[in-house]
């Protein structure tokens with residue numbers, strides 16, 4: 001092979017590598033780093049779809065989801081909580097103020113979230129009860145049996161992998177400890193071939209946009225089995241999608257200020273979906289509230 005030909009091939013390979021890097025979904029911490037300090041809510045800095053059973057706005061629905069998780073976990077003054085994927089720590093401040101656990105240790109892999117959340121917690125006078133650290137849900141920088149509760153509000157779908165996170169949660173929980181997740185998984189296929197294709201396309205679109213690892217595409221039964229596989233007992237996986245997706249979709253349709261707060265790329269992708277009913281837009285997704293206990 002001549003010099004000119006090998007230079008050309010090396011150049012083409014370089015271009016291919018660059019194109020592949022651009023087409024690859026970003027890592028989760030790069031994704032949130034790119035989104036910056038852009039919350040969904042006007043009040044607080046929440047980043048979840050919200051629980052809409054009694055909420056009328058995104059500002060009510062996001063804290064309502066944290067309240068639901070706090071109640072499901074039975075949080076109380078005796079508890080040390082490990083909260084992974086805390087966003088900007090609104091949920092931790094809400095739990096500290098409403099449930100008064102002894103201590104909350106937050107772990108997050110996005111440095112920007114850790115920095116801003118720490119400053120917010122300090123300003124709210126809660127730094128002695130909420131300790132926020134950089135760290136991953138799948139390799140927690142924490143000793144064995146150090147907490148009573150592990151929580152993950154709308155983030156476990158990101159973890160690489162969710163199964164590794166469950167094993168870590170089992171390790172850091174004391175015997176008898178509880179785990180509660182608000183999580184998004186693919187819906188079990190239902191309906192005719194066309195409907196199933198649409199379901200699968202809508203899950204794939206979400207998974208790509210949110211950098212969800214393939215290994216996390218468990219539907220409800222397989223999802224529950226993952227908890228049992230690492231030794232949890234009393235596993236319950238409650239579908240609450242009807243109290244999440246329609247309210248979120250309706251709010252995006254009606255609340256212009258909320259829609260405008262989404263990143264430009266999300267607005268572009270979501271705008272055509274506003275004309276479609278929530279039942280169709282979210283046909284491929286299941287939203288679950290999961291609870292389990294470490295034996296002991």
Ligand SMILES: C[S@@+](CC[C@H](N)C(=O)[O-])C[C@H]1O[C@@H](n2cnc3c(N)ncnc32)[C@H](O)[C@@H]1O
Pocket residue numbers: 028029032045046047048084085086087088090091107108109110113135136137138152153154155158159160
């Ligand atoms: C959709 S946001 C949810 C934030 C918050 N729970 C809320 O409800 O407002 C997901 C959060 O999970 C964090 N996260 C993603 N992967 C993580 C991992 N492997 N370990 C720890 N945090 C992670 C992100 O940095 C982000 O803060």
